[in-house]
Structures are given as C-alpha cells and as structure tokens.
Amino acid sequence: MRTALPDKGRDWDTLKGEMEAFKAGDIDWKSGRLGVYVFHAGMDVMNVGKEAYQLYHTENALGSETAFPSLKKMEADVIDMGLSLLQGPEGACGNMTSGGSESIFMAVKACRDQARSKGKDVVAAGLVIPYSAHPAFDKAAGYLGLTVTRVPLQENYLADVQAMQTAISDNTIMLVGSAPCYPYGLIDPIEELGVLAQDEGLWLHVDSCVGGYFLPHARSVGVDVPAFDFEVPGVCSISADLHKYGFTPKAASTIFHRTEEQRSHQIFDFNGWPAGGMTTQTAAGSKAGGAVAGAWAVLNYLGVDGYEEKARMIVNAQDKLAKGLETIDGLYPLLESRYAISTIASAELNIFSVWKRMVDRGWFTSAIMEPVALHLMVQPFHVEVMDEFLKDLSEVAELVRQDADNSEAEKPRYN
Numbered sequence: 513m514r515t516a517l518p519d520k521g522r523d524w525d526t527l528k529g530e531m532e533a534f535k536a537g538d539i540d541w542k543s544g545r546l547g548v549y550v551f552h553a554g555m556d557v558m559n560v561g562k563e564a565y566q567l568y569h570t571e572n573a574l575g576s577e578t579a580f581p582s583l584k585k586m587e588a589d590v591i592d593m594g595l596s597l598l599q600g601p602e603g604a605c606g607n608m609t610s611g612g613s614e615s616i617f618m619a620v621k622a623c624r625d626q627a628r629s630k631g632k633d634v635v636a637a638g639l640v641i642p643y644s645a646h647p648a649f650d651k652a653a654g655y656l657g658l659t660v661t662r663v664p665l666q667e668n669y670l671a672d673v674q675a676m677q678t679a680i681s682d683n684t685i686m687l688v689g690s691a692p693c694y695p696y697g698l699i700d701p702i703e704e705l706g707v708l709a710q711d712e713g714l715w716l717h718v719d720s721c722v723g724g725y726f727l728p729h730a731r732s733v734g735v736d737v738p739a740f741d742f743e744v745p746g747v748c749s750i751s752a753d754l755h756k757y758g759f760t761p762k763a764a765s766t767i768f769h770r771t772e773e774q775r776s777h778q779i780f781d782f783n784g785w786p787a788g789g790m791t792t793q794t795a796a797g798s799k800a801g802g803a804v805a806g807a808w809a810v811l812n813y814l815g816v817d818g819y820e821e822k823a824r825m826i827v828n829a830q831d832k833l834a835k836g837l838e839t840i841d842g843l844y845p846l847l848e849s850r851y852a853i854s855t856i857a858s859a860e861l862n863i864f865s866v867w868k869r870m871v872d873r874g875w876f877t878s879a880i881m882e883p884v885a886l887h888l889m890v891q892p893f894h895v896e897v898m899d900e901f902l903k904d905l906s907e908v909a910e911l912v913r914q915d916a917d918n919s920e921a922e923k924p925r926y927n
C-alpha cells in the first residue's frame with residue numbers, strides 16, 4: 513500500500529526513535545564491518561564532517577556567486593587543495609560535484625562539447641575505455657548520445673594500451689584510464705595512455721575517484737605509486753572523490769581540468785527565460801552547501817599529516833589482510849594491490865558462499881565476477897578489526913569447505 517503523507521505532523525523524538533529502529537537491519541558501519549559504500553576514518557573525522565555539514569545544512573551553493581560567498585571561497589579552497597595534491601599545472605581548474613558519477617559526466621560532456629566546438633561531428637562519437645572502467649562512463653555516454661568501446665584488459669588486469677590504440681576510430685573523442693580501477697584496485701598505465709592520447713590528439717580522462725585523495729598520501733608513506741595525475745602531460749581531466757578516501761560527507765567529489773578552455777565546455781550558461789541569467793559549473797542546480805562545507809572542514813582537519821596517517825593505516829590493513837590469508841587454507845589475495853582495494857579469491861571454495869556467510873556474521877563486502885573474488889574497499893578503521901575479520905573468514909572458509917551444497921549461492925551485486 514502507498515504511504516500517505518500523515519494528516520498531522522508527528523514530533524521529532526518519535527520520528528527519530530522510529531528512524532533509529534529502521535537501522536536495525538542495516539550493516540553496522542561504525543564497528544568497521546562494511547567494506548564498501550562508507551569510508552570510515554574514525555569518529556572524530558566523521559564528527560567534523562557532520563558538524564560542518566550541519567553548519568551549512570541549509571545554505572545552497574547554487575547561490576554561491578550571489579548570497580553565499582563563503583561557499584564560493586570554500587569550494588575554491590577545496591579545488592586548490594585537490595589541484596595541489598594532483599600536481600595541477602598553472603591554469604588547471606576544477607569544480608565540486610555530487611559524486612564520482614557526476615564528475616565523470618562533466619568530463620565526458622566537456623570533452624564532447626570541445627570536440628563539437630572544433631567542428632567534429634559528435635553524433636557517432638565515442639569513448640575508448642578499459643573493460644575495468646566504472647559504469648559511470650557508459651551512463652554519461654548514454655545521457656550524452658555517445659558510444660563506449662570497452663577494450664579487453666591485459667592478462668594482469670591492466671588496461672591494454674595497444675588494444676585501446678587499435679580500437680580508436682575517427683569517431684573517438686576520449687580515452688580513459690583508472691587510478692585505481694574499482695574491480696581490481698590497480699592503476700592503469702597512465703603514462704602510456706598519455707602518450708597515446710597526445711599522439712592521437714585525444715582527451716585522456718583519469719578516473720581517480722577512488723585514488724585521488726589517497727594515492728598522493730600513500731606515495732608519501734612509501735607505497736610505490738606510478739605517475740597517474742597531471743604530472744603525465746597527456747592527462748586532460750581527473751575525477752577524484754572527496755566522499756571516498758577524502759573521508760568527507762556525501763555527496764562530494766571533484767572534477768579537475770588541465771585548462772580553463774577545457775572547463776569552459778562544462779559550463780551551462782542560459783538567459784532565455786523570464787528569471788534572468790543562470791550559470792552552473794556542473795550538472796546540479798541547487799547544490800548542498802553542507803557537502804562543500806563538510807569537505808572544506810575535513811580537508812583542513814586532517815591536513816597532509818592526517819591523511820598520511822590514514823593512508824598508513826589503510827596500507828597496514830591491506831598488508832595484514834594479505835599476510836592473514838597465507839594462514840587460511842583455500843583463500844588468497846587475487847592481486848597485490850596496495851591502492852586501498854583488496855581482493856580475495858579461491859581456487860577451490862565457492863566465494864559466493866563465503867561472501868554470504870560473512871554477511872550473516874555482519875561483515876559486508878562487495879565482490880567481483882571476473883574472476884570471482886571478494887572485494888574490499890579498505891578503510892583506516894579496518895586495521896582495528898582485521899584480526900576479527902580474518903578469524904571469521906578462516907572459520908567461514910572451513911564451513912564452506914565442509915558444506916557440499918554451495919550450488920545455490922547468491923551472487924552479490926555492485927549495488
């Protein structure tokens with residue numbers, strides 16, 4: 513039955529109680545049992561984001577040029593901080609968006625409109641992307657009337673630059689690499705892609721939604737991170753999510769461009785209606801002031817040393833997981849990524865049964881299908897629960913081994 517708007521409003525205490533009760537069936541992220549969707553860097557960080565969000569809960573960044581210059585200043589600071597992390601050259605610029613999907617959408621839209629401004633027929637235009645790239649590219653292309661060619665990966669799951677070169681046609685306008693990609697947590701060969709993009713005169717977008725606010729700090733604490741950002745000359749734009757490894761409140765991401773000229777194709781500017789000029793930098797009209805304020809506050813609260821500490825915790829948790837797996841019969845790390853995403857595979861156990869039994873014990877991870885593996889977006893807080901996770905994983909692996917009937921195991925979804 514359809515829920516009707518109540519005839520009379522109800523008091524907040526009752527509603528709050530009801531909402532807290534709704535949560536009973538949800539995964540308890542506060543105890544670090546979630547390996548996707550939430551990025552837990554400690555309650556102090558969470559509270560800074562929350563208080564900052566509340567402070568600007570009502571303000572609307574649609575009015576940041578007019579009513580709320582404070583939001584304009586904070587967004588500009590966030591963009592500057594992001595550009596300095598990602599080695600943006602003089603003239604590089606960017607905007608905050610609501611998430612990785614919107615950042616990617618803005619990059620694809622800017623690329624399409626730039627191509628059109630140069631006289632290219634974009635009716636059949638398209639993107640050439642690695643098979644491992646996020647579906648947000650297909651979504652953006654679908655919205656914008658573009659095609660996507662997903663190119664098979666190398667055996668090591670990295671983008672196959674040669675195969676991508678072969679897939680380029682006269683209609684291609686954009687190449688994509690991920691740093692890292694979601695399924696495997698690997699950084700594509702961005703330098704090689706940069707050379708290819710420059711040789712072919714194409715726009716290279718680096719999807720660093722996962723890595724943008726993590727990789728620079730991981731590098732500082734000793735992780736081997738290949739060049740992936742504006743340091744690579746062919747990189748035109750980068751998407752980097754604040755609400756992932758920036759640990760800021762949702763909905764917050766950044767889209768960066770090498771030049772203002774590129775970004776000019778992202779902007780919507782309109783004057784043909786009764787209410788005066790409207791200019792927006794991104795897809796949104798009204799835009800949550802809280803997300804801008806939350807990002808500004810968390811970036812300043814953590815600073816370089818705070819982020820480095822969190823990066824160290826993530827890498828320690830990943831290393832601890834890889835080491836712990838050595839003691840669990842039948843399970844092993846699929847890949848040796850130290851870029852915040854870990855994968856756990858098995859040659860003999862039904863991974864979907866392992867996944868389901870871990871969910872039953874309150875651990876929620878995602879999974880990949882090609883090849884089948886558990887998939888974790890490792891977070892700083894996980895270092896504290898990794899021993900417990902490994903203990904449960906070891907018990908579950910044994911149970912799955914003993915249970916012959918795993919045939920009906922349910923397949924996890926991305927969402």
Ligand SMILES: Cc1ncc(COP(=O)(O)O)c(C=O)c1O
Binds near residue numbers: 613646648721753
């Ligand atoms: C590599 C990558 N790109 C893009 C996205 C999309 O981000 P969002 O869910 O914030 O739209 C994700 C989400 O996990 C991702 O992992």
